[in-house]
Each structure stands twice: as structure tokens, then as C-alpha cells.
Amino acid sequence: MARPDRTPLLELRGIRKRFGAVQALYDVDFEVYAGEVVGLVGDNGAGKSSLIKAVAGIYATDSGEVHFEGRQVTIGGPNDTARLGISTVYQDLALCDNLDVVANLFLGREVVRPVIPGLVAALDEVTMEQRAIQVLRDLSVQIPSVRTPIASLSGGQRQSVAVARSVMWNSKVVLLDEPTAALGVAQTRQVLDLIKRLRAQGLGVVVISHNLADVFEVCDRIVVLRLGRRAGNFDARAASREQIVAAITGAEFGTPAPAGAA
């Protein structure tokens, strides 16, 4: 739900990005509030990925402003976004199949305890395992055991682990790239429930998806990109599927339902 009376958690203004002759993003505004799920939809090449990558710090933008919690910030690289509390879960999930769930959750941020202080430190498996169990329980993620290698988890479980990893380090905004693509019915349900729990915990969630049924199910607001421009901003409860499709394809179909922060 858009709440014009509050400051957005993350706000982009007039983002432009050009790749050679292609204007991938043209004056795009985007915002996400705390406790809100925003769907970012659009046809292939509409600029969804470019926008996400700009926010994630992978591409530098040509112009535009980024505000985080009301302050203007510059995003120079992935580390800047991580420091702000913005995390991204890409479609490939970036998990190590040969390592177990605990190792993946803590990869690159392992908890260690000194063996010889100042010189040698060993992994503190007990602390990491406890913390992993806690995080997964808070998000109601069902997996057989936190010591299962990622390779033996289902697609939905893997997605859940990837999401859990992205939010367990005090993230405030999570960007999910096609979180339900390639998932079965039950697994999609798991992931959608997980997204709702993230919202309940007060996070701002951005979901890129091609699946309008999923988008309508979890999102409060739907932003449509078309040919690099923002083609619509809909209240998910008031908008119809036809309106969204029309905005995606550029067909004239009725008038967009106004949403407060448009």
C-alpha cells in the first residue's frame, strides 16, 4: 500500500541508464515503503533487470537520485547497498550446492572463536547452527535439517534459504528477482508465504515477476515498466489484471487506478 504521508524506505527519482544506443531506463521513479511488497512487472526488455541492477549497485546510473530513509545516497557498488541494508536475491540464488545450509547462510561472514587468540580462529559451528535455526524458524522455513547440503533441497527450499540469507543481516529492503520462476505449486506457495512474513516484519520487498497471479497475490502495489519508462503504478487491490496487461503491452485499456504515491 502506498502511504504518501510517510517517507519511503527507498526512493529512486529520474533514473536514466543508457547502453550504447539503447535507452534502458528513462526518468524512472520508483519507491518502496517499509512493510510493503511492490511488484515490478514489465515485458522482456522493459528495464526491470536494469533497474534492479542499478539499485543493487551493479550498474552505475547515468543520472538520477537515490534516497534511502529520506537521505540522499550514492551507490557506487554492491558493498554500498549492502551497507545501507538493501539485499538482492538473484534468480540463480548464488548458493554453494556442496555446502550445507548453515555454511551457506554464513558464507563470507562466518562466526569464529579464537583458538590461539590473535593468531588462529576456528569456526564456531555451534553458534552458527543455533542462529541459523533461529532465523529459519522466524521465517517459518521448512527444511529437513540445517546440516543438509543445498544440493538435496527442493527449489522452493533453496529459494527460501537464499531469501533467509539476504534478510538475516539486518536488511531493510529486499529485491527478489523472479522468486517463483521454475517452482512448483507447493513450492511457490512456500515462497509467497515467506514474502508475506518479510512484509509482516516491516521490510520493504520488491518482487520482479512475470507471473501476474503471484504478483496479485502478494503485492500491495504494482509498478509497470514499459520500454524503459514507468508505465503505471497501481494499487494491487483496486487494479484488474487487464489493466496491468494493458500497461505492460502499451494497449489503451481504461484508466489506471490511481495510487497515492504515483
Add this chain to the structure above:
Amino acid sequence: MSAIAGDPRLIADRPGLAGTLEGVWRRVSQGEIGSLPVVAALILIAIVFQSLNPNFLTPRNLTNLVLQIAAMGTISVGVVLVLLLGEIDLSVGAVSGLCAAVMAVLNVKAGLPGALAVGVGVLAGAGIGLLQGVWITRFRVPSFVVTLAGLLGWQGLLLWVLGDTGTVNLTDPAITNLAGIFLGPRLGWFVGLAAVAVFLASLSRARRRRVAAGLGVGTTGALVARIVLVGGGILLAIAVLDAGRGVPLAMLILLGFVVAFDWVTTRTGWGRHVFAVGGNAEAARRAGVAVDRVRVLVFTLSATLAACGGILAASRLLAVNQSSGSGDVVLNAIAAAVIGGTSLFGGRGTIWSALLGALVIGSISNGMDLLALASSVKFMITGGVLLAAVTIDAVSRRGRQAAGRA
């Protein structure tokens, strides 16, 4: 195993010995075979050679076997590290020869004290590994090519270092003692019992911490089996070696490397990163792992361990010559790692596979020597064993994929 609400589809091990065995069988049939084939192979090899020649399992021959594999096993520890990354190091043989030659020339021709010469030889290995690692990561040249060039180049440098002499004989006890002395019975048993005590203490400490934290622990049956196998194995080995000439220092050096690097790879953050890079380098990079630094250090360690192995080999041979580190040294070291169960595809394996694989290759070669077989036969049989080991790796990988564990 964990306190997470049980998933009804999850198959948990039933308590008791039968349950433990059942669990082991299920994992094996899904391709989680670990070191099982190599242990089975060792038992089979022992039975076959013992029945063909009753001298095979005598303390004297087993002591010989240990001395024969010390160098190969040490080099293979480094190879395991490289394989865990999913890379390869073909230069370990040439590096082992070159560093031994550096040591020998410094000691014999330049008159450097033995210990110092050994130190410089090891450092030379580290330097070579650093160079190769930086080359691989900086210019993105495949490790296969860089270390193949190394194989040729370091071999050439070895000939140059040895000069016209060709062979340098070693007499300095600081060097020859490495593979030449044995611990007396009292010291041998002390070391063995200390090892068992440390093993028990670390097991019980880990278990207490997990129980205190409310985390699951393995079944008692599995724990007892582990204690009996490891503790019994250590004590039996010492008893057998004492009946011969005592515990060789070279074996302790090899075991020291194995235990140390096993600890580093399984218990430290850096070791975790090695597995992560081998499993999915891109994921590791995005998680903030300094992937290139991990790679460079692994190649540095690999060449350093190769240097240590080369020095052990020189110490046993009492000489360094133009063929040091050439021939089948590199192939045996890589074969040992793979036979021991470390995957060529990266991310899977343990340091112990270096020791187990070296034992397999060493005992086959030793047994065939006892039977006075021609080297033509030895090469073919060793080749067959290597092929079998890699096939088992590839097939079990398929099994894991079918069982959703790859």
C-alpha cells in the same frame, strides 16, 4: 538432527546400531560414498598380497611402505587442496625435485647448515607456488596450462641448479634424519597415546558444547564406532611399527601435515572458503569471499607441500639427481588424491584422501615389488586402479544427482 520442526518426509536414522548401519547404507547407495571404496580397496589389497607373499604384512615391510609413501602423501596433501578448488596443479613433481635440488646444492656445495637449507628449499616452493597462483588469477590463464608450463620450466631449472655434477649426495644428518630416524618405543607410545587423548578430548568437548546449546548430536553407536576405529587404528599402527624399527619420523611429518590441513580445511573460515570456491566460485565472490586470494594461497600451499615432499624423498634417497621429481611423481600424487576420494570436479573431498590414496598406490607398488613383477605390469595395474577410482567418482556423482545430492 536439528531442532527444526520435523519434516515428515525426512528420513531420520533410527537409533541403535541397526539404524546407524541402515543410514550408512542409504547414503552409500545415494552416492555419498566418501572414503568407503578406498578403505575396502586397502583391505582387498592387503588380503591379495598377503596370500601371494606372506612377507607383505610383516612389521618390517609395513615400515618400508610407510617410508615409501611419506613423500607422495605429503605432495598429495597439496594436490587435494588444489582439487578442492576444482583446479589442477601439474607442477608439483617438478617443484618437489627443484626444491630438493636447491636444498641439496645449498647444503653440499654452498655449505649452508642442513636445517637452513631445508628452510630455503621450502621457501623456494612457496615462492614458486605464489608466482603460479598470481599468474593464474591475474591473467586468468587456466591452472592446467600454467602448471603444465611449470612442469617443464621447473624441470629445466632443476637441471640448471644441479649443473654438471648431475647428482648431489646428502650426508648432513639434519637432512637425512628426516626420513632416516625412528622413534624409540617409549616416545612412540607417548606420541600415540597423546594423539588418542587429544582426539577423545576434542570429540567430547564438541559434543558437550552441542548438548549445552540444545543442538542434536549423532547416535552413540556412531560415536563409539569412531572412537574404536580411530583410537584402535592409532594404537595398532604403533604396535606394528614398534615390532619393526619403531615409528618413523617421516610418518609423523606426513600425519602432521594431514591432521593440520584437515583441521584447516574443515574447521576454519578459510577452509570453508576453499570449499565454497570449489562448489560455486561466483556465489562465493558475491558472498564477499576474496576468491582470488583463496586461489593464490592454495597454489602457494600446494607448491610448498610439494617442496616438503621433495625434501622427504631426497632425505630417503640420500641424494638429489636429475630425475628427482620427474616421472610418475606428479601422476602418483594426483592419483592418490583422487583414489582417496577427492573429486576432480571441485568442492568435495578431504585431506585424508591424500593419505588413503597414497597408501593404496604405495601398497600396490610395494606388493608388486615383493612379487618381483616387471615394471610394465606395475604401470598397467596402477593405471587400472586410477581409472577405477575416477570412474567411481564420476558414477557416484551421477548417483548423487539422481538422489538430489549433487
